[in-house]
Amino acid sequence: MSSTAPHPILSKTTLDRSIRVLGKHATVDPLFRRLTAGLPITIGVLGASVGQNAGCLSQPGKRCMHFSGVGGRATGWAVRLLQHINASFPHHGHRIDNAAKDATPVNSFKHCLFSHLSADAIAKSLLVLPAQPVLLHLTVHEWCTQKLTPRRFYQVGDELKGATVSGYVYPDTPWERVDLESTRVCHHYSQPCLSPKHALEPHVLNGEPGFGLLDLTGEDCLHPANGRHGVAYLSAMLAHWFDRAHAMWRVTRHVNPRLNRRTVLPAPLHVQNQAQAPVxxxxxxxxxxxxxxxxxxxxxxxxxxxxxxxxxxxxxxxxxxxxxxxxxxxxxxxNRASSPHLGVRSADVPxxxxxxxxxxxxxxxxxxxxxxxxxxxxxxxxxxxxxxxxxxxxxxxxxxxxxAPQRPGMDDGALAPxxxxxxxxxxxxxxxxxxxxxxxxxxxxxxxxxxxxxxxxxxxxxxxxxxxxxxxxxxxxxxxxxxxxxxxxxxxxxxxxxxxxxxxxxxxxxxxRADQRSEPQPAAQARLPYRRDRRGT
Known part of the structure; x- marks a missing residue:
């Protein structure tokens, strides 16, 4: 669980390194126009367990309520971002809508997007909405394997072992490929991308205090919420992006107040996403x-x-x-399962x-x-x-x-399978x-x-x-x-x-027809020099 103990203050260089893509004026214009007009905004969260750890404030029955910061609970990174926004743009109507689903790869619910998305398909689906949301991609990497005790960070040249990652050699991992693909999509649509791993890795490799495994993720190797400072680092990066995006928007608006506020959405990055989503x-x-x-x-x-x-x-x-x-x-x-606020585990419920x-x-x-x-x-x-x-x-x-197929001569009242x-x-x-x-x-x-x-x-x-x-x-x-x-x-x-x-x-x-893999799907275009061919060459 993230600690409330003091954590190292991340330098501006480290925070800047976390921003893979800042986004453009037109990207963030709807967000900051709304905030400066004194209107409320909603922070939506999509993802799996790391998304649940982002927290929420008014969604009884969801696990994200464990990270609301209320009643002694931990404060999730989305809740901290909302607190940061409220400091500059206070409004009682700001809210979080956390649609993350535990243990669920994002491609498992791409057909039911608005019930809770490849990165390109997510962008294509969300950016056409009338509300013109800012779509911020936040990628989280696995820092080590749980198969080794004691735990240790992956080192350059380590071969990843396992049915789903056989042949990968660090730093080429499925998570790195997802990160690179997300960055390509962010550049394509001019949307922001953050990568905590790229921000923190130099400190990790140098063995600096405050950047050990227990500081970032704990023995879990993956979830920032289980590290002493994981959520604090993540929250600092999100707040830094928000401040930089706001500053960029203010300067651009001052220099060119007539700048077109709405950009034409480019064609999807991948051909398979050009077709209309199936019903x-x-x-x-x-x-x-x-x-x-x-x-x-x-x-x-x-x-x-x-x-x-x-x-x-x-x-x-x-x-x-x-x-x-x-x-x-x-x-x-x-009692815990039925509690409307999903409080701390009750001692009387074994x-x-x-x-x-x-x-x-x-x-x-x-x-x-x-x-x-x-x-x-x-x-x-x-x-x-x-x-x-x-x-x-x-x-x-x-x-x-x-x-349903339309067959010639079919009765108007007849419906084919x-x-x-x-x-x-x-x-x-x-x-x-x-x-x-x-x-x-x-x-x-x-x-x-x-x-x-x-x-x-x-x-x-x-x-x-x-x-x-x-x-x-x-x-x-x-x-x-x-x-x-x-x-x-x-x-x-x-x-x-x-x-x-x-x-x-x-x-x-x-x-x-093929069953979906539980690990992130690597992007074919994001090939790193450490990948070893499966044939051993």
């Missing part, structure tokens, strides 16, 4: 008494018979998918004991669980199965008229995960698919949410019924499976 419907499992995190996410009707079946008996078992509060629920959240009891006598059927399955008890909503043979029946409207891709958002992990078989029931057809949620890596084992595509042909009525059965066969020896939501997408590209 999508975003569904999330939820409790009716709660609320879905985004207005663009629909509740997902589901049911699960309280009995198990063999793989061959799935089709015969039936129940009626409902969107109500009658579903079975896990009993490991305690989360570890509840979790062990749940796993010792697992429930039959799928059940709703608002927290992670483990002792940490983090907010992580979804439906879970633990017992092989448990069946989940979920109902989605998978018919997208835009994807429409092809779509259902992206199932589920957890993959190294610990106790199992497999499910997915079949289609009434309302749609598909090829039976097996999803394995067990993932291990020799470099960094992690638990993340990914999406697996299932291609379907859907009818306009009835709704498409998906049937998932937890299999007894397991590649890792466990049988946990957690499903968070389903996204229906029209005209999915062929590349969608």
């Amino acid at each position: 999508a419907r975003c569904y999330a499992f939820q409790k009716v008494t709660g609320k879905v995190e985004s207005q663009s996410q629909r509740g997902l009707p589901w049911c699960s018979p309280q009995q198990t079946v063999s793989n061959d008996g799935v089709a015969a078992l039936s129940c009626t998918p409902l969107l109500d509060d009658s579903h079975a629920t896990c009993d490991i959240g305690g 989360a570890n004991s509840r979790y062990r009891a749940l796993m010792a006598t697992p429930q039959i059927g799928w059940f709703w669980c608002p927290v992670s399955l483990g002792g940490r008890n983090k907010p992580s909503a979804g439906v879970v199965a633990l017992t092989p043979g448990s069946v989940l029946v979920a109902s989605v409207d998978a018919y997208l008229p835009q994807a 429409a092809d779509a891709t259902l992206f199932l958002e589920h957890l993959v992990s190294y610990e106790g995960m199992g497999r499910v078989r997915v079949r289609c029931g009434k309302g749609c057809t598909c090829t039976s698919t097996v999803i394995d949620a067990h993932r291990i890596d020799s470099l960094r084992n992690s638990s993340v949410f990914v999406t697996t595509p299932v291609r379907v042909s859907a009818l306009p009525s009835p709704r498409c019924e998906l049937r998932l059965v937890l299999l007894s066969e397991s590649s890792g020896g466990g049988h946990k499976f957690k499903l968070r939501g389903i996204t229906v997408v029209a005209a999915a590209p062929e590349s969608a």
Whole structure:
């Protein structure tokens, strides 16, 4: 956890080094015109766990409330940025809208952007909005591997080991390639980019006090919130960018007050982003008494018979998918899971004991669980199965008229089946995960698919949410019924499976058939001299 102890003051040279791209006058003009007019602004946060660590102030039920700075809680970097803005442009209406989702690679929710994006696709989607937002890219690197004890910083020439990073030689890493690609996108759209790693690395390599691993990220190697000074450094860089951008805007406006305030958005950097985004419907499992995190996410009707079946008996078992509060629920959240402000862990809620009891006598059927399955008890909503043979029946409207073929001579009243891709958002992990078989029931057809949620890596084992595509042909009525059965066969020896939501997408590209990787996707154009060819040359 970030410390309140004094931290080294970052020099102007270090802070300047963090700014890869400052942005142009036209980029920041809408922001500073609004602030100088005395109007409120909203800081939006997209991302995963580092985004949650940014904090929020008025989003009950979200983990970002742990970093609100209220009631003894830590103060996240977005909250600190808001405090910095309020010092110069005070307004009671300034707010933070934190849409980050834990353990979720950004490409897993690109179709449901406004429910919580490659960097080019994010920019293309956001910069066309009437509000003309400033899109600030903030990249966070992994500084070491958790596979070595004691921990040590990566050194130039270190070969990264692991299924997803095999062949990378530091400083060429997946995180560096994402950083370079983000910088290219920022230059292309004249949007700001910050890189804490590039600012701090000289201090790290020189072994300077205040820049050790425990200062930056702690034993975690990745999250600034776990370092003694990580959040303070990050916040200083954001405040420095804001001040420099404001100064640049003031000078430019003084020199040329008639400067065009709105620039024409350039063509996307990558050809695949030139096409209009496919139509999508975003569904999330939820409790009716709660609320879905985004207005663009629909509740997902589901049911699960309280009995198990063999793989061959799935089709015969039936129940009626409902969107109500009658579903079975896990009993490991305690007061903390239901607290509207997600306060500090209660001593009277033994989360570890509840979790062990749940796993010792697992429930039959799928059940709703608002927290992670483990002792940490983090907010992580979804439906879970633990017992092989448990069946989940979920109902989605998978018919997208835009994807329906127009056949010559077709009756006006006749509607042909429409092809779509259902992206199932589920957890993959190294610990106790199992497999499910997915079949289609009434309302749609598909090829039976097996999803394995067990993932291990020799470099960094992690638990993340990914999406697996299932291609379907859907009818306009009835709704498409998906049937998932937890299999007894397991590649890792466990049988946990957690499903968070389903996204229906029209005209999915062929590349969608491959399961998404949990690590950041490297940018093909960002090649560094330390990359070793996979053939060993």
